[in-house]
Amino acid sequence: EVQLVESGGGLVQPGGSLRLSCAASGFTFSSYEMDWVRQAPGKGLEWVSYINSRGSAIYYADSVKGRFTISRDNAKNSLYLQMNSLRAEDTAVYYCARDRSGEVGRFDVWGQGTAVTVSS
């Protein structure tokens, strides 16, 4: 079964850091691009970051550029999001998603999400 499982969310103070992980299974992780998408409470979906299969191409939303870092470890079938200088507006459920380059849809598999709350 193709599956993505996020972890690492929690409560953090403004200015703090958090590292999210996404464990992939059921497919050849190293062959796929991956993304992070977030959803603030009661709000819509917001794309956060993209990484290609080898980690050589990376993009960020302007809202997180310079504060968040996406990375992957293909040997461990894992995707990461290092979040620094967190703000209240970063409070959201963070989803990792498999990226099919748009050819058969952009995000064809999603994880269940991990909740991040930034509050003092």
Added chain:
Amino acid sequence: DFVMTQSPLSLPVTPGEPASISCRSSQSLLHRNGYNYVDWYLQKSGQSPQLLIYLGSNRASGVPDRFSGSGSGTDFTLEISRVEAEDVGVYYCMQAGQTPFTFGPGTKLEVK
């Protein structure tokens, strides 16, 4: 950046009746390869989003054929031929061609 808008934002529908959601992009989503890079996603309550339609009009694997997508350039439509109770949720269109990928605000479909 591509700005995506949707209408209506709320859509009450009687089961068995059709439903239609409009999505508009601030710029053309028609690529030089002839494909329109717009996806449609459904997020049911308490669940992760799921891919319904890709490249404007192609149903994703396992999506019932009562769902269809159409349009080109800047104007797109998601249609449900006969709404069922399980179709309740929020529908998002998304520009899928280049980063930053951008979603519409969502259309909440409810069954009357």
